[in-house]
Amino acid sequence: MKTILSRPVYGTLSPQAGKSHLLIADAEGASAILDLAKKAPEDFFANAHIMFIPGRTGDSFQASLKALKPAQYYEGPSVAAAMPRLTWTLANAHMGLRMYLAGTEGLIGQMMQAAIEAGVDPASIQTEHRGSWARRIQCVHCKGITENVTTQPATCSHCGLLLLVRDHYSKRLAAFQGVCINAEDPTEVPQKEEIFR
Amino acid sequence: MGINFRKETFRDDFTFRNSPENIRRFPFPYHEDAYMYSVNIEPHVPGPKNSVFEHLVDVDEHYVSEMQDRAMVLAEDPLRCQSLPHMTLAGWDLLELLMTEKAASYPEHFSLTREGDRWHWINRPLGIDDTFTFGDVSTLPYGPMEYITRQSQGDFAILDQRDNNLWMDAGMITTQADWSLDFDIGMNFFEWHAPVPLAHEMGVFTRALKYLTNIQQGKPARRLNWTMTINPRLDTSPENFHKWGGDRLTVTPENVGQKVHLRVELQSFWRLPRSNALVFPIRCYLLKMDELVTVPKWARRFHRVLRDLPVELAEYKGLTRYRQTTVEWLSKHDDGAPTSPGFSPD
Numbered sequence A: 001m002k003t004i005l006s007r008p009v010y011g012t013l014s015p016q017a018g019k020s021h022l023l024i025a026d027a028e029g030a031s032a033i034l035d036l037a038k039k040a041p042e043d044f045f046a047n048a049h050i051m052f053i054p055g056r057t058g059d060s061f062q063a064s065l066k067a068l069k070p071a072q073y074y075e076g077p078s079v080a081a082a083m084p085r086l087t088w089t090l091a092n093a094h095m096g097l098r099m100y101l102a103g104t105e106g107l108i109g110q111m112m113q114a115a116i117e118a119g120v121d122p123a124s125i126q127t128e129h130r131g132s133w134a135r136r137i138q139c140v141h142c143k144g145i146t147e148n149v150t151t152q153p154a155t156c157s158h159c160g161l162l163l164l165v166r167d168h169y170s171k172r173l174a175a176f177q178g179v180c181i182n183a184e185d186p187t188e189v190p191q192k193e194e195i196f197r
Numbered sequence B: 001m002g003i004n005f006r007k008e009t010f011r012d013d014f015t016f017r018n019s020p021e022n023i024r025r026f027p028f029p030y031h032e033d034a035y036m037y038s039v040n041i042e043p044h045v046p047g048p049k050n051s052v053f054e055h056l057v058d059v060d061e062h063y064v065s066e067m068q069d070r071a072m073v074l075a076e077d078p079l080r081c082q083s084l085p086h087m088t089l090a091g092w093d094l095l096e097l098l099m100t101e102k103a104a105s106y107p108e109h110f111s112l113t114r115e116g117d118r119w120h121w122i123n124r125p126l127g128i129d130d131t132f133t134f135g136d137v138s139t140l141p142y143g144p145m146e147y148i149t150r151q152s153q154g155d156f157a158i159l160d161q162r163d164n165n166l167w168m169d170a171g172m173i174t175t176q177a178d179w180s181l182d183f184d185i186g187m188n189f190f191e192w193h194a195p196v197p198l199a200h201e202m203g204v205f206t207r208a209l210k211y212l213t214n215i216q217q218g219k220p221a222r223r224l225n226w227t228m229t230i231n232p233r234l235d236t237s238p239e240n241f242h243k244w245g246g247d248r249l250t251v252t253p254e255n256v257g258q259k260v261h262l263r264v265e266l267q268s269f270w271r272l273p274r275s276n277a278l279v280f281p282i283r284c285y286l287l288k289m290d291e292l293v294t295v296p297k298w299a300r301r302f303h304r305v306l307r308d309l310p311v312e313l314a315e316y317k318g319l320t321r322y323r324q325t326t327v328e329w330l331s332k333h334d335d336g337a338p339t340s341p342g343f344s345p346d
Helices: A029-039 A062-067 A079-091 A105-117 B020-024 B063-076 B085-105 B144-149 B204-213 B241-249 B296-308 B311-316 B320-331
Strands: A020-026 A048-053 A072-075 A097-103 A126-129 A135-139 A145-149 A162-170 A175-180 B081-083 B110-115 B118-123 B128-133 B155-162 B165-172 B221-230 B260-271 B278-288
Touching: A020 A029, A020 A079, A020 A105, A029 A062, A029 A097, A048 A062, A048 A079, A062 A072, A079 A105, A097 A105, A105 A126, A105 A135, A135 A162, A145 A175, A175 B241, B081 B085, B081 B144, B085 B110, B085 B118, B085 B144, B085 B155, B085 B165, B085 B278, B144 B155, B144 B165, B165 B204, B221 B320, B241 B320, B260 B320, B296 B320, B311 B320
Parallel strands: A020 A048, A020 A097, A048 A072, A097 A126, A135 A175
Antiparallel strands: A135 A145, A162 A175, B081 B165, B110 B118, B118 B128, B155 B165, B155 B278, B221 B260, B260 B278
């Protein structure tokens, strides 16, 4: 896949040496945790905290994740709902905590953002993309964030402008940039295509 | 003799224009009849009298009106000026740099008196007379970067240097060509240049970063960059693109001379002494096509450059809609005669 330099590069989760482990996933990201578990030492999950946002995968992963017997297991309806718990967890974390993020770019980006704010070195965080390539975009005009964008162009859910979804990505905002696609001639209305699946 | 500051606008009725003397000092950016990316960085040293390089920080006839336009942009959108918390010291560095350069180069317009940390700054064109304590933010009406860049032409990006990279961690950006400080703040050198086509593959940014991270205090560097703008609009921000993008459809063979502008950025790079940050002033100069063709060499050369520009570059610079109309208009000012090497008007 062709990409540009502002966009994060995702890897493959692998168990790290550490006193405790915080694993966060949404939807198909759960399968990355299950794959990591196959390579993990026996006592790994005794010091692990799994935070899971099932999204479109419904209840297909819960049983397998719980079967790993993590010390703590959380399930939440959205990134926003999970945020207070994450903030608390990071604020109370001890040295030697390892973080693992898996799933959509929106999940990885927002959790990464919260971790950086809490003083975690981003280079120490493992990431793996799984599932949807739907994008989180910031409208450069009104600054509103539109979640789960799958089309090109896309409509800003705040101001309604038709936006070209660029590859340019801000880690600080955990979002791609959206710029009005028909600013030169508003009578030109390009067809939307589903391209971020 | 002082500068005769013009009263003019960069929006609505667009009364901006250059005096004949100011046209001659325009930083024409093409040294030959073609253009392609290059690192083209050179030492920023004082240049010939009556050029924009005469003083290291240039103040020209548009100063007062540009500062009024900046104040309007900031009133509409304060996010154009941002500074991450660790950048305040660099803001003081920048304030010192701009005040000392201006006061030394233009004593009839600016003066700075320092008694220890007590500084007295007079900016006559803008009617400012302030006494403050250097290093004490509470003694200025704005943070130090915002305070001084509300009084200085051009955009300013302040780059923190760490991990062998440069980080866009503060800026005053109100006259930008298609990039958003609010989006790019916190990015490193490669990240904020990510959308630029062709240049990454050519290794331009790797070489440029190596050069920039080695810039020493007291040895600034500079380069020119260019694009084009319809109407003399300073605020060509992506934030307002939906408001000004339509201008590009208004170009006709009859109005090219007045509407189409060559927009040149004089970018300079300075090491700041206390913070070790780099400041990157991006000074914008506008020239109407009618003004450009008063210099025959520039008319010939710009016609050839614009006609032969690679499609990707024209697209990236946003010239596609009016390029052909402008090339045809310029062709009437190009008799095919050879041009002399170098930038100068002849």
